[in-house]
Amino acid sequence: MKNFKLITLALITLLFTNACSNDDDATPPPVNEEEIITTITVTLTPNGGGTAITLKTQDLDGDGPNLPVTTVSGDLAANTTYNGRIELLNETEDPAEDITEEVEEESNEHQFFYTVSSSLNLTTAYTNFDDNGNPLGTAFTITSGAASTGVLTFTLRHEPIKPNTGLSDAGGETDIETSFNVTIQ
Amino acid sequence: MRVFILLFLLISSNFIISQNCNNTITGKVLDLHDNTILVDARIVVLEINKQLLTNESGGFTISGLCNQTYTIEISHAFCLPKTYKIELISSIEKVFLLEHHLEELNEIILEGKTNNDSETSLENKITKEELEKSSSKSLGDVLNSISGISSLNTGNTIVKPVINGLHSSRVVILNDGIRLEDQDWGAEHAPNLDINAIDNITVIKGASALQYSGNAIGGIVITETAKAPVKDSIYGKTIVTAASNGRGGTTTTQLTKTYKSGWYGNIQGTIKRFGDFNAPDYNLSNTGVYERSLSVRGGINRFRSGLEASYSLYKMETGILRASHLGGAQDQIRAINNLEPLFVDDFTYNINSPKQDVEHHILKLKGFKKFEKLGKLDFKYSFQQNNRLEFDVRRGDDRDKPSLDLKLNTHTLLLDLDSKLSETANLKLGLTGQYQTNFADPSTGVRRLIPDYSEYNTGLYAILEKQINNQFIFELGARLDYTYLDALKFYRTSFWEDRGYDSTFQDIVVEEFGNQILVNPKLNFYNPSATAGISYNFKEDFKLLFNYSLASRAPNPSELFSEGLHHSASRIELGGLEFKSETAHKFSFTLQHDSDRIRFTINPYINLISDFIVIEPIEVQQTIRGNFQVWEYRQTNARLMGVDIDGEIKLNDYFKYNHQFSIIKGKDITKKDALINIPAASTRNAIAYTNKKLNNLNLRLQSEYVFRQNEFPDNNFEVFVPETETLEIVDVSTPPDAYHLLGFNSSIDYKLSKKSILTIGFGVSNIFNTNYRNYLNRLRYYANDLGRDYSINLKINY
Numbered sequence: 006m007k008n009f010k011l012i013t014l015a016l017i018t019l020l021f022t023n024a025c026s027n028d029d030d031a032t033p034p035p036v037n038e039e040e041i042i043t044t045i046t047v048t049l050t051p052n053g054g055g056t057a058i059t060l061k062t063q064d065l066d067g068d069g070p071n072l073p074v075t076t077v078s079g080d081l082a083a084n085t086t087y088n089g090r091i092e093l094l095n096e097t098e099d100p101a102e103d104i105t106e107e108v109e110e111e112s113n114e115h116q117f118f119y120t121v122s123s124s125l126n127l128t129t130a131y132t133n134f135d136d137n138g139n140p141l142g143t144a145f146t147i148t149s150g151a152a153s154t155g156v157l158t159f160t161l162r163h164e165p166i167k168p169n170t171g172l173s174d175a176g177g178e179t180d181i182e183t184s185f186n187v188t189i190q
Numbered sequence: 191m192r193v194f195i196l197l198f199l200l201i202s203s204n205f206i207i208s209q210n211c212n213n214t215i216t217g218k219v220l221d222l223h224d225n226t227i228l229v230d231a232r233i234v235v236l237e238i239n240k241q242l243l244t245n246e247s248g249g250f251t252i253s254g255l256c257n258q259t260y261t262i263e264i265s266h267a268f269c270l271p272k273t274y275k276i277e278l279i280s281s282i283e284k285v286f287l288l289e290h291h292l293e294e295l296n297e298i299i300l301e302g303k304t305n306n307d308s309e310t311s312l313e314n315k316i317t318k319e320e321l322e323k324s325s326s327k328s329l330g331d332v333l334n335s336i337s338g339i340s341s342l343n344t345g346n347t348i349v350k351p352v353i354n355g356l357h358s359s360r361v362v363i364l365n366d367g368i369r370l371e372d373q374d375w376g377a378e379h380a381p382n383l384d385i386n387a388i389d390n391i392t393v394i395k396g397a398s399a400l401q402y403s404g405n406a407i408g409g410i411v412i413t414e415t416a417k418a419p420v421k422d423s424i425y426g427k428t429i430v431t432a433a434s435n436g437r438g439g440t441t442t443t444q445l446t447k448t449y450k451s452g453w454y455g456n457i458q459g460t461i462k463r464f465g466d467f468n469a470p471d472y473n474l475s476n477t478g479v480y481e482r483s484l485s486v487r488g489g490i491n492r493f494r495s496g497l498e499a500s501y502s503l504y505k506m507e508t509g510i511l512r513a514s515h516l517g518g519a520q521d522q523i524r525a526i527n528n529l530e531p532l533f534v535d536d537f538t539y540n541i542n543s544p545k546q547d548v549e550h551h552i553l554k555l556k557g558f559k560k561f562e563k564l565g566k567l568d569f570k571y572s573f574q575q576n577n578r579l580e581f582d583v584r585r586g587d588d589r590d591k592p593s594l595d596l597k598l599n600t601h602t603l604l605l606d607l608d609s610k611l612s613e614t615a616n617l618k619l620g621l622t623g624q625y626q627t628n629f630a631d632p633s634t635g636v637r638r639l640i641p642d643y644s645e646y647n648t649g650l651y652a653i654l655e656k657q658i659n660n661q662f663i664f665e666l667g668a669r670l671d672y673t674y675l676d677a678l679k680f681y682r683t684s685f686w687e688d689r690g691y692d693s694t695f696q697d698i699v700v701e702e703f704g705n706q707i708l709v710n711p712k713l714n715f716y717n718p719s720a721t722a723g724i725s726y727n728f729k730e731d732f733k734l735l736f737n738y739s740l741a742s743r744a745p746n747p748s749e750l751f752s753e754g755l756h757h758s759a760s761r762i763e764l765g766g767l768e769f770k771s772e773t774a775h776k777f778s779f780t781l782q783h784d785s786d787r788i789r790f791t792i793n794p795y796i797n798l799i800s801d802f803i804v805i806e807p808i809e810v811q812q813t814i815r816g817n818f819q820v821w822e823y824r825q826t827n828a829r830l831m832g833v834d835i836d837g838e839i840k841l842n843d844y845f846k847y848n849h850q851f852s853i854i855k856g857k858d859i860t861k862k863d864a865l866i867n868i869p870a871a872s873t874r875n876a877i878a879y880t881n882k883k884l885n886n887l888n889l890r891l892q893s894e895y896v897f898r899q900n901e902f903p904d905n906n907f908e909v910f911v912p913e914t915e916t917l918e919i920v921d922v923s924t925p926p927d928a929y930h931l932l933g934f935n936s937s938i939d940y941k942l943s944k945k946s947i948l949t950i951g952f953g954v955s956n957i958f959n960t961n962y963r964n965y966l967n968r969l970r971y972y973a974n975d976l977g978r979d980y981s982i983n984l985k986i987n988y
Contacts, residue, residue, distance in 0.1 A: 032678060032700060032701060032708060033630075033632065033642050033678055033680075033708075034632050035632075035680050035703045035706045035708065036632045036634070036635065036636065036637045036638060036680070037635075038635065038636060038637060039587075039588055039635030039636070040584060040585055040586070040588055040635065040636070042814060042815075043814065044814075045814065062814055063814075064813055064814035065705060066682050066683075066684040066685075066705060067682075067754075067755075067813065067814075068754050068755040068762050068811070068813050068815075068818065069682040069684040069685050069688075069753075069754075070684050070685055070688040070811065071684045071688075072812055073812060073813060073814045097704075097705065099704075104585075107585055107586040108585075110586070111585060111586065114585075120912040120913050122912065122915055123915060156912060156915075158912040160912075163583065163585065164583055166532070166533070171913070172524075172913055173524065173913065174532075176513070176524075176532035176533050177516075178515055178516050178517045178521065178583060179516070179517030179518055179520065179521050179815055179816050180517065180815060181814060181815060182517070182518065182520060182814075182815060182816035183814055184912060
């Protein structure tokens with residue numbers, strides 16, 4: 006029985022020393038989300054030169070309660086072809102991390118989709134592709150038609166089924182989905 | 191032999207001296223372990239060569255004894271005989287304790303246990319045989335066979351028990367006397383326990399077993415390991431199971447060595463490996479599981495004291511259906527509207543992201559000592575470490591990094607005293623202390639889901655059991671727990687301000703970092719609990735139980751600190767720092783009948799819970815990733831009521847019919863609406879054939895019918911879909927249809943040698959390959975449940 010008491014004592018001591026040693030006030034470091042995409046900037050440059058138009062959505066608190074802020078720098082001209090580039094940033098890090106590079110490196114596992122509302126007179130075409138020749142879509146062209154207004158939506162899918170016929174059978178997980186009110190003049 | 195000769199001489203010498211020979215020994219023979227009465231124990235008084243058996247209450251009387259020393263030998267069927275020397279100078283009364291043992295290794299006797307965890311509430315048991323048959327199943331699957339218990343599933347490998355409609359932190363799992371601390375707050379966190387390492391399970395639906403916990407608002411699952419017999423022996427068993435669905439199996443083996451001196455050692459290990467499971471019409475991609483467990487224990491078991499040290503490791507890696515990994519509401523619509531999962535690949539054993547990789551270590555030391563007057567003193571200490579890694583589908587450098595990496599360390603110390611106040615009264619007293627720390631590894635690159643915290647807990651309880659007469663037993667208990675939680679939590683500044691915490695909790699702010707804010711909540715919770723009950727026996731084989739239990743539970747870290755996207759649920763979850771404990775009042779009645787031909791229990795209950803913490807949707811939030819439904823924890827008043835019915839009829843010597851029925855209604859009284867995730871009514875009917883003469887042949891056909899849950903809150907929401915330019919409803923509420931499954935099980939024994947028996951089992955589940963979905967499976971939106979499964983099970987005892 007003596008042993009028993011000794012073991013009990015030893016354990017209690019262990020328990021409390023352990024309890025005390027962990028009880029320091031060192032503050033843990035904050036975690037900055039490494040993967041989050043806070044900002045998408047779509048730059049549309051007219052084919053023959055001219056002022057570029059930017060469409061931008063910024064959501065600095067990610068899934069926090071603040072709404073994303075969407076800006077469109079101007080209207081599109083009618084019957085014009087624009088070269089589009091998409092830039093993705095994680096602005097929770099300082100300096101901001103360019104996520105576009107990551108997406109382009111993993112082109113087989115990503116794809117952008119462009120959804121044009123029926124009222125908007127506009128067509129899109131992919132201009133960059135993954136290693137297997139399937140669309141990637143960080144580069145594209147937009148060809149505007151007659152004057153109209155409507156919604157242009159950009160969707161980035163991670164690990165979609167490729168090739169696919171569109172969003173409905175692509176599956177995967179949505180990393181970006183943002184809509185812009187666009188006017189063609 | 192020398193002793194005998196000596197004795198003989200002694201006796202002969204004594205006979206010469208004539209004496210007063212009117213002494214009487216009035217004795218009672220009890221099992222040392224649990225004070226069970228030992229009927230028909232053989233009493234031999236060597237000196238006068240007198241033999242007799244104990245009566246029905248374990249008593250005996252020998253009269254006409256002289257003033258001398260007598261040698262009394264007491265033996266019983268399952269005990270080592272014990273010899274007492276008693277010097278008589280007058281009549282005496284004495285209790286003789288024998289150690290009741292397992293006679294044959296292959297026939298472990300469980301029914302001898304009368305030391306119930308609660309005398310006045312219904313206890314449901316799962317025996318060793320049932321556990322052995324389900325060797326490749328999880329704890330949740332096994333418990334599912336008890337009426338009133340269902341499970342909350344994430345796929346079919348992550349299975350959490352739901353007792354009378356409650357789960358997670360409201361269900362306490364006791365692993366061989368110590369509460370399992372495995373981050374049970376998460377709906378997709380299965381208990382980290384290998385059922386092959388345990389010997390039997392007892393379930394108490396409610397909080398009436400206060401010696402274990404005061405916050406088991408749902409119930410307690412008690413698992414026990416086998417007792418080692420005190421004799422020289424070595425024995426073991428190996429079970430191999432193979433199943434067609436998942437193309438895998440389980441191998442488990444254990445070996446025990448025991449000595450007459452009381453020393454024993456046991457080693458046990460299990461490996462379980464399954465690839466992708468399949469639904470009737472398609473493969474369920476990325477649903478494989480790889481589980482390993484190892485346990486070692488050793489100790490000494492004496493009549494009046496014992497000590498045991500043990501270590502166990504449990505490791506489980508399990509994939510989560512690939513098609514369930516998606517983004518926001520628009521992805522949800524696609525997944526729900528598609529009849530088949532969007533992602534179906536060929537069968538593989540590989541487990542990819544999303545997956546869970548969990549490791550649980552338990553180091554334990556326990557001992558007991560019996561004191562003549564005081565009673566039995568139990569001591570337990572354990573250290574548990576739970577390390578949970580969750581992997582999501584990630585990008586770039588983060589690809590192989592877990593999204594969640596939590597390490598939960600828990601030290602527990604328990605001291606229990608079980609004392610017999612009188613022949614009819616029993617008092618249990620106890621003291622518990624627990625210290626727990628959680629560490630969330632920041633290197634995941636994902637904000638901490640659960641913050642770093644330290645938690646201190648102490649508890650104190652007393653339970654009195656009093657047998658009033660042969661018919662009535664009365665039970666009364668009280669317990670108080672105190673919890674102190676010291677956390678360091680990072681909030682998003684936007685959330686902190688949106689919630690108004692910047693004014694109510696300003697004093698706990700430690701530091702501000704850009705768009706995050708570090709706070710140090712220090713929370714105190716006092717949780718009283720109590721139980722009162724009565725057990726009434728009548729007409730020999732009827733029993734009526736009534737139990738009232740008051741339980742209270744402090745909010746768990748998830749309910750307090752959640753704020754952000756819960757990936758596996760595709761929703762944003764928000765907790766509340768201001769939450770207080772929830773309090774439950776449960777009234778449970780049981781009518782029990784147990785005769786040779788018919789056995790049944792009817793168990794209606796009502797559970798009234800105030801400040802019940804529920805999570806429910808409040809709005810749809812727009813983010814750069816699309817729309818997400820926001821679910822917020824809220825405190826409300828709830829009422830759960832239902833009835834569980836169990837019945838068994840012996841049709842003849844061979845055939846037996848079993849019936850089970852459970853129904854439960856859950857209501858949010860404040861909101862006047864149904865509670866979410868309340869199991870649907872279900873019934874099970876089985877017919878079993880057993881022939882002991884024919885190699886113990888067992889055949890069993892079972893039907894299970896699960897009704898549709900018609901009472902559910904409508905949490906559907908609308909979301910705009912750009913492709914179709916329409917608003918569409920995301921139907922996250924409507925429960926799936928009712929379903930019926932048929933299963934078959936069989937087993938037969940072969941004696942291989944004198945000591946070893948081979949048992950071969952064969953089974954089929956979901957015989958008709960029925961397509962079905964279960965309301966309580968979190969992946970029901972995305973895929974059908976399991977299709978037909980053939981399994982074989984070989985067990986060898988040696």
